[in-house]
Amino acid sequence: MNRKRIFTRAFAVLMLLALAACGTKNNDKMGDMSGNGSAMTGEAKNAEEALAMHKELMAQENALLSEKTELWEKVFMAADKGMTMQEDGKNYGDFLLKTIEDAKEEFSDEEFAWLKESATEISNIENKLTELEEKYPDIMQKSMDGDMSMPAGSDTSNPPDDGSMQKFPVFDGKDLDGNTVKSDELFSANAVTVVNFWFTTCNPCVGELGELDALNKELAKKGGALIGVNTFTLDGDEKAIAEAKEVLAKKGATYQNVYFDSDGEAGKFTTNIFAYPTTYVVDRSGNIVGEPIVGAITEKKQAETLQKLIDQALAADMG
Numbered sequence: 001m002n003r004k005r006i007f008t009r010a011f012a013v014l015m016l017l018a019l020a021a022c023g024t025k026n027n028d029k030m031g032d033m034s035g036n037g038s039a040m041t042g043e044a045k046n047a048e049e050a051l052a053m054h055k056e057l058m059a060q061e062n063a064l065l066s067e068k069t070e071l072w073e074k075v076f077m078a079a080d081k082g083m084t085m086q087e088d089g090k091n092y093g094d095f096l097l098k099t100i101e102d103a104k105e106e107f108s109d110e111e112f113a114w115l116k117e118s119a120t121e122i123s124n125i126e127n128k129l130t131e132l133e134e135k136y137p138d139i140m141q142k143s144m145d146g147d148m149s150m151p152a153g154s155d156t157s158n159p160p161d162d163g164s165m166q167k168f169p170v171f172d173g174k175d176l177d178g179n180t181v182k183s184d185e186l187f188s189a190n191a192v193t194v195v196n197f198w199f200t201t202c203n204p205c206v207g208e209l210g211e212l213d214a215l216n217k218e219l220a221k222k223g224g225a226l227i228g229v230n231t232f233t234l235d236g237d238e239k240a241i242a243e244a245k246e247v248l249a250k251k252g253a254t255y256q257n258v259y260f261d262s263d264g265e266a267g268k269f270t271t272n273i274f275a276y277p278t279t280y281v282v283d284r285s286g287n288i289v290g291e292p293i294v295g296a297i298t299e300k301k302q303a304e305t306l307q308k309l310i311d312q313a314l315a316a317d318m319g
Contacts, residue, residue, distance in 0.1 A: 050136045054129065061125045064118050071111055075099055093123025165287040168195065168280065169269040173260030176233065176241050176248075181258045183266070187286040191223035192313035194306070195280045197273050199231045200243050205277040208296040209251035215297070215306075216255035222314060228257040231270055235262050281309040289313045 044050035065072065075096065096119040104112055171183045187193050196212055198205035216226035228248075232240035236259060244257060260266045277296055281289040290309045297303045 044132065044135075047136055050132050054132050057125050057129055057132075061122055064122055067118075068114065071107070071115055074106055075103065075115065093119050093121075093126045096122060165289075168282045168286050168288050169264075169266040170286075171258075171260040171264060171266035173258050173266075174236065176245050176257050176259070181227075181256070184286065186225075186227070187282055188284055190219075190225045191284055191317040192219065192289075192310055193224060193282045194219065194226040194310065195282060196226065196228045196277060197231065197270065197279070198228060198277045200240070200247055202276045204296040204298075206247055206251065208277060208298045209248060209253040211298055211303075213251070213253040213255055219310070223317075224310070224314070226255050228253075228255065229259065229270065230257055231273075231276075233257070233259040234267055234270065235259070279306060281306065281313055283313045284317055289316075 042053065044053050097116065100107075100112070100115045100119055107115065168183065168187070171181075173181050173183075175181050194212075194215065198209075200206070212226055212228070219225055230240070230244040233244055241259070248254075248257065262268075262270070273292075275294045277294075279293040279297065279302075281293075283289055289312055290305075293302050293306050293309075295302050297306055
């Protein structure tokens with residue numbers, strides 16, 4: 001399995017779905033790229049108007065990122081895993097502009113002009129979103145509806161046709177400190193194991209690390225555990241491991257994160273995850289319990305669903 005393909009898919013997912021994590025549906029394209037209407041030029045008179053404006057801006061950004069996907073794919077490929085972490089508050093449009101400029105030779109003049117214009121517009125949208133979020137601190141939370149959309153035809157769970165429970169893919173990997181971690185030993189040792197797939201530049205992923213650490217502590221009291229799988233660290237990429245450890249430390253997350261070979265069973269499973277973050281609940285026998293939770297558990301809907309599946313696994317283990 002080509003490791004670059006994993007990272008490229010991850011970036012594409014971030015671009016097309018990060019906004020969906022905040023409740024934006026990619027149901028229709030917005031119109032002229034430079035004519036973003038009142039959302040860009042107007043001022044919100046109250047929190048209700050600000051919320052509507054916030055959602056409209058996110059829809060506009062999502063539309064830009066949904067056009068000419070082959071060009072964006074080239075941008076993601078150029079960025080590759082050498083990207084540095086996107087710190088909170090950093091303008092993503094500016095990051096895109098730099099990536100596009102660095103990869104200028106890979107595009108025709110027309111393609112470069114379109115990408116640059118799109119990224120500039122995204123930068124402007126990001127600035128307006130930041131302005132709204134600073135004036136109305138709770139607007140992001142309200143803007144999120146907990147519904148994470150996924151590309152048509154994608155299926156992260158792939159349940160078997162016979163109705164039996166799907167096994168979590170086997171892996172023989174290591175944690176970020178180099179300790180051996182085998183899936184069969186990991187799952188059999190816990191009444192329930194929560195497996196969270198994330199990557200370092202995914203803002204919703206990084207945003208939930210603190211909550212995941214707290215959940216891990218709660219699970220430990222019940223004989224369970226939570227582990228993370230940072231997709232950038234597959235195959236033991238040393239730079240990616242160092243970056244992941246830095247991000248985890250900044251967020252105070254101490255739970256175990258693991259990696260494995262990208263061409264193994266678990267690695268191939270990972271490349272078929274099309275939305276991040278995605279979280280699985282696994283029982284002591286290594287069976288996946290229920291459907292994957294797509295989107296950050298900082299959202300009420302995701303948190304409630306995750307807790308329900310955890311309780312289900314714990315009850316079955318006691319029974």
